[in-house]
Every structure is written in C-alpha cells, then in structure tokens.
Amino acid sequence: MKDNNKFVIIISGPTASGKTAFADKLALKFNGEIINADMGQFYTSFNIGTAKPDWKNGAVKNHLFDILDEPKDFSVVEYKNLVLAKIKEIFNKNKTPILVGGSLFYLKSLYFLPIEFQNKKDNLNLINQDNKIYSWDLLNQIDPERATKIHKNDTYRINRALDIWYNFGIKPSQAEPVFNPEFNSLFIYLNMNKNILHERINTRTKLMFNSGWVQEVEPYINTEWEEFFKKKGFIGYYEIAQWIKNGKQENMLPELINNIVCQTRQYAKRQETFWKSFKLLLQNSNNKRFICKILEINDLEKINLESIKL
Structure with a gap:
C-alpha cells in the first residue's frame, strides 16, 4: 500500500500525557479517524485501568478498540496487518488516519520490517512457568541491554531474544x-514535563479507583485472565487482584495505590x-518523504x- 500523496498522523507519548484529547482535536482539524495503538485497549476486559476512551460515542470515528475478548497474545504482525487495512x-x-497510543513497539512495526527468526526445537524449552526468572537472568548475562527492556514475566519476548542469540x-x-x-507520516510525540506528568499520573490513578477499577478486576479473580494480567x-x-484475594484490607489500599503510581511512572x-x-x-533511515516532528x-x-501542517 504505497500512497505518495497522503499522510498518516501518529500521536504517541508517555502514559497520561494527554494523547487522546489531543488526537480528538487533530481529528476534527484534519477530517480524521482514529486508530488505536494502545495494547491494553485492544482487550474488551480492560477499560478503567487502561484509560480507554468512550470510543463508541465520540464525535470522531475510532477503530481497533475492543477487538480481543479472550486472554491471548496479539502480535505486532497481526497489528500491522489490521492497521494497514484500516489506513487504506x-x-x-x-x-486522514490518526494512530494514537503509547505502545511504541506496535507503532515501530509500521516502519520497520520484523526480523523473522525460526526456533530450533532444542531451545524451545528455555521458557516455562517454573524458570521465567532464570531465563530472564540468562538473557541478562547474554545481552543486558535487551534484558533491561523486557519484563521478567514477558516469556514471549524473552524466548524470542534468546532464540536470536542461540540460532544466529x-x-x-x-x-x-x-x-x-x-505511507507518508507525521509523527508527533508528546514530551511532557516530568513533574507535570507525575502529577497527572497521581490524579489519574486515584480517579481510576474512584471510577470502579477494583470492581472491574473482581470478575477475573481465579480465572485465566488473572495470570494474563x-x-x-x-x-x-x-x-x-492480589489485594482483593488478600481480603481487601483498607489499611493496605494507600500502599496499593502508591505502588501502582510508582509502576506507572516507571513505565512512562x-x-x-x-x-x-x-x-x-x-x-537515520533514508526516506525523504517521512516527517518526524516532536512537540x-x-x-x-x-x-x-x-501550526501543525501535513
């Protein structure tokens, strides 16, 4: 799908930086439709905790929200294929297609071809439920730069990284x-002052709890969703989920909220x-038609x- 006359707008930035509100304004300005690029918002089960917008009732048409209703992985290749079809x-x-979200790993797939590495059978058993941490430590010994960017529970990416090393x-x-x-694109990244961003994270996390985040999680206790979380x-x-299973101790609620705030800051x-x-x-990539603008x-x-022009 090569189109040299039209542009896609991509809006990304750290969590809680205001991407959704900004995207809605740009969509009205450029006669656009929004395509979701936030991994958590692909799932019907995640609403409050992912800050999912009211995508069905807004003034702007939205795509690729609530496309998965079971706890399964969604690869960047699957995402890329869906996005390219929506762009067309x-x-x-x-x-104007406007992609919005903080899942940069998915957005990156739209610009760079995924490197396909085939598994060797004798390496497939490196990852299982009992040796996740061991496997991450192994990757950390081999390639600490890559290991620091992967969560210790992310078995898919740990396995993929180790496979690259052992096979090649x-x-x-x-x-x-x-x-x-x-496609041609205008990439807008929202760089927000750290102190302001942290305050927005604090406020948003408390609002999520007040809006029923605990009640959203409760139905998934002791289901396959819990492990998927x-x-x-x-x-x-x-x-x-763990706080609920431990009896919803009110005296532990402030610590829970603070823990989530800290994790969110680290994620940002x-x-x-x-x-x-x-x-x-x-x-550093050679493409004269690509525009990269940071706001x-x-x-x-x-x-x-x-001031924003295509």
Whole structure:
C-alpha cells in the first residue's frame, strides 16, 4: 500500500500525557479517524485501568478498540496487518488516519520490517512457568541491554531474544531492523514535563479507583485472565487482584495505590527511553518523504493546532 500523496498522523507519548484529547482535536482539524495503538485497549476486559476512551460515542470515528475478548497474545504482525487495512479504508474515504497510543513497539512495526527468526526445537524449552526468572537472568548475562527492556514475566519476548542469540549468535539488541514504511507520516510525540506528568499520573490513578477499577478486576479473580494480567504486565490489574484475594484490607489500599503510581511512572520512563532509540532509527533511515516532528506539550489548552501542517 504505497500512497505518495497522503499522510498518516501518529500521536504517541508517555502514559497520561494527554494523547487522546489531543488526537480528538487533530481529528476534527484534519477530517480524521482514529486508530488505536494502545495494547491494553485492544482487550474488551480492560477499560478503567487502561484509560480507554468512550470510543463508541465520540464525535470522531475510532477503530481497533475492543477487538480481543479472550486472554491471548496479539502480535505486532497481526497489528500491522489490521492497521494497514484500516489506513487504506480511511484513505478511500478521503479522510486522514490518526494512530494514537503509547505502545511504541506496535507503532515501530509500521516502519520497520520484523526480523523473522525460526526456533530450533532444542531451545524451545528455555521458557516455562517454573524458570521465567532464570531465563530472564540468562538473557541478562547474554545481552543486558535487551534484558533491561523486557519484563521478567514477558516469556514471549524473552524466548524470542534468546532464540536470536542461540540460532544466529547475534545479540538481540544488535539485530538491525529494515526501514520499510508503507505511507507518508507525521509523527508527533508528546514530551511532557516530568513533574507535570507525575502529577497527572497521581490524579489519574486515584480517579481510576474512584471510577470502579477494583470492581472491574473482581470478575477475573481465579480465572485465566488473572495470570494474563501478570504475563502481559498490565499495570495495576494483577496487583489489585492480589489485594482483593488478600481480603481487601483498607489499611493496605494507600500502599496499593502508591505502588501502582510508582509502576506507572516507571513505565512512562521506559516509554521515553524507547522513544529516544526509536527516534534515532527514524532520523537515520533514508526516506525523504517521512516527517518526524516532536512537540513539547505541557498544557494541551495552549496548543496552536494551526501550526501543525501535513
């Protein structure tokens, strides 16, 4: 799907930076439709804790929310195929596709071809429920740069990284992606002042609890979803599940909330770190039609939308 005359807008940034509100404004300005790029918001079960917008009732048409209703992985290849189809569909309506979300790993797949490595059978048993931490430690010995970017419970990416090493003798962090975008794009990343971002995270986390986050998690206690919370690292869900199972002790609630706030801040920092390396890849890739624009945003109300051009 090569289209040299039309542009896709991509909006990303750390969690709680105001991507959704900003995207809605841009969609109205550019006659756009929004495509979700937040992993947690793919799942029908995750609403409050993922800050999922009211995507069905807004003024702007939205796509790729609530597309998974069971606890299963959703690969970047699957995501890329769906997104490219949606982009084509939106272009055919003479509208502007606007991708919005903080899952930069998925967004990266739209620019760089995934490196396909085939598993060798004698390496497939490195990862199982009993040796997750051992396997992460093994990866950390081989390639600490890659290990620090993978959660210890993320068996899929640990396994993939180890497989690259054992099959090809290449450190996963050194595997070079191939730049191959299929559309022109304007990439907007919301860099927010750290203190302001932390305050927004504090406020949003408390609002999530007041809006019924605990009640959202309760139906999934002792189901396969509970292990999925932990496996995927969806912030807050597994921790709330454990708090519920331990009797909902009110005196432990402030500690739970603080723990989730701290995890969210750490996640925001990881997003920013990922963006820095991703941005360098984009800037160093040879494509004259690609535009990479970074906006420093501290107050969405003061953004001059007229200054944003395709």
